[in-house]
Amino acid sequence: MRPAAAALALALCAATAAAAEPPRLGLPLDCEYGSSCVIEDYVDADPGPGQRDYACGLKSRDDHRGVDFMLLDFAAMERGVAVLAAAPGVVAATRDGMADTPVTDQTRAEIRGRECGNAVRVDHGDGWQTLYCHMKRGSLVVRQGDRVARGDRLGTVGLSGLTNAPHLHLGLLHEGRIVDPFNPEGHATCDPAPGAALWDTALPYTLTGLFTAGFATAMPDLASVQSGRARATTARPDAPLILYGHVFHAEPGDRLTLMAQGPGGGPDGEIFRRSLTLDAPKAQLFRAFGRKAPEGGWPAGDYRGYVRLWRGKTLVATRHADITVAR
Known part of the structure; x- marks a missing residue:
């Protein structure tokens, strides 16, 4: 192949490779x-x-x-x-x-x-x-x-x-x-090479997260949270409303916030809010907070709870749960 033709072929190959990126x-x-x-x-x-x-x-x-x-x-x-x-x-x-x-x-x-x-x-x-x-x-x-x-x-x-x-x-x-834009080459390892991801913006990863959030009408234990037995989607007006979050791989100092809204709450419908610091976390844990029914019972309607996990000022995970109070 002549040098000029070889150079042209090489250039075309390079252009094709670049275009396929x-x-x-x-x-x-x-x-x-x-x-x-x-x-x-x-x-x-x-x-x-x-x-x-x-x-x-x-x-x-x-x-x-x-x-x-x-x-x-x-x-x-x-x-x-x-x-x-x-x-x-x-x-x-x-x-x-x-x-x-x-x-x-x-x-x-x-x-x-x-x-x-x-x-x-x-x-x-x-x-x-x-x-x-x-x-x-x-x-x-x-x-x-x-x-x-x-x-x-x-x-x-x-x-x-x-x-x-x-x-x-x-x-x-x-x-x-x-x-997978975080592992486009599909490497079967737990630590893709630095710079392998396709993002041009910082999207830091953490192993920590939330399995789920849910409402219960009595204080649950870990086994009932893990199995899903604790979750309630309806409640009587006189029942407590308890919001829980099921966390995995938390680090000491992580903060879990639990907030619920519904009929008869404050200006934004808030009926309770709690912030809990996880000082000695395990591979799995749950935390819960709630309120007894007010005098006369909870107003009928739909209630929503948010469970969020924070590391300092950085949001790590968020989940929500819904429950309906029926008269």
């Missing part, structure tokens, strides 16, 4: 990470029936196929939190019109095949795409064929599809295959 990703929400949003679930790295995240931690669910960015609460969703394009590209598809309603056993069948809810899919070329799920009905501001830059608004976070909490599910795909 995955996109670099920015934060896909207009939020302050670790304060007003946090990752609750990562891509499931376990090929079997179990689950583990890319760092061999517990922050995933079986066959979870994306990264879940959770908002602090439902009030943030109502105020509006923008979903942003994580990388430049062309809008390949959109879906809108699905209600912002928490999924129930009765509604699962209705959304089958549309679990992503209201959504946007952006094509980045060379087989790379990002998928943005659970957006608010009527919030999409892009349509198929639109070109977007990183950080452009796509819509707002909602509660559509297969979800019961306001969050953005971000999926990264290459040729239709799910790719």
Whole structure:
């Protein structure tokens, strides 16, 4: 091969390799990470029936196929939190019109095949795409064929599809295959090489998190919290309302906050709030706080509790629970 032809071939090979590189990703929400949003679930790295995240931690669910960015609460969703394009590209598809309603056993069948809810899919070329799920009905501001830059608004976070909490599910795909943006090479280790992730923004990882939050009508023990027996979804007006959080791998000094809202509460509906410091945490623990029923009983209606785990001023995890008081 002549030198000029060889140089041209080499240049073409280099250009092809560069073009096939995955996109670099920015934060896909207009939020302050670790304060007003946090990752609750990562891509499931376990090929079997179990689950583990890319760092061999517990922050995933079986066959979870994306990264879940959770908002602090439902009030943030109502105020509006923008979903942003994580990388430049062309809008390949959109879906809108699905209600912002928490999924129930009765509604699962209705959304089958549309679990992503209201959504946007952006094509980045060379087989790379990002998928943005659970957006608010009527919030999409892009349509198929639109070109977007990183950080452009796509819509707002909602509660559509297969979800019961306001969050953005971000999926990264290459040729239709799910790719973990924290471990794009799929290394079967617990410590991917530094710099291997595709993010251009700091998203620190911690092994610490919350298994769940729930309401109970009597002080539970760890076994009943672990098994789910402690969880109550309805209560009599004269029953205590107790909110608990089930924590894993906490560190000394971590802080757990428990807050509940409902009919007859303060200006924002608050009926109680408690902050607990975890001085001697174990691999698993739970903490609970609540109130006895007021004189005359709790007003009928829906109550919601938030359990949040903090390390200093940094939000580590957040969960919520609901209970209905019926007369």
